[in-house]
Amino acid sequence: QVQLVEAGGGSVQAGGSLRLSCVASGRTFSIKVMGWFRRAPGKDREFVAGTSWSDDNTFYEESVKGRFTISRDNVKNTVYLQMNSLNPEDTAVYYCAAKVGLGFSINYATYAYWGQGTQVTVSS
Secondary structure, three states: OEEEEEEOOEEEEOOOOEEEEEEEEEOHHHOOEEEEEEEOOOOOOEEEEEEEOOOOOEEEOHHHOOOEEEEEEOOOOEEEEEEOOOOHHHOEEEEEEEEOOOOOOOOHHHOOEEOOOEEEEEEO
16 A cells, blocks of 8 residues: 655645645555646546656646646655646646556556645636
8 A cells, every 4th residue: 555645735826836745655665656636626637747756757737848847756755746837727636646557647547546635726
């Protein structure tokens, strides 16, 4: 089992920044990919960004490219999501997730472990 705990959500005005963190514990050696997803009110869960757990490969949803940066610290078993130039459309509950199978994926069903979520609210 892998446990994930997110932190760092909050409320900001448009154009502002937030940094989310996600600490993994338990069988972290089984993690292959870490991802961030979000769910806005009335919408389906959406992939945001992902990173390999063992190298520097990253991938992003198109609308966040150039604004969001995913990074990881394997010593701390932590993955981060730096979010800049936030806009109201970024308002959502953000979840981190761990994938134990090989290969990147934007499909939430391929991620086995999930955090509890953290709310991000961006006002105009």
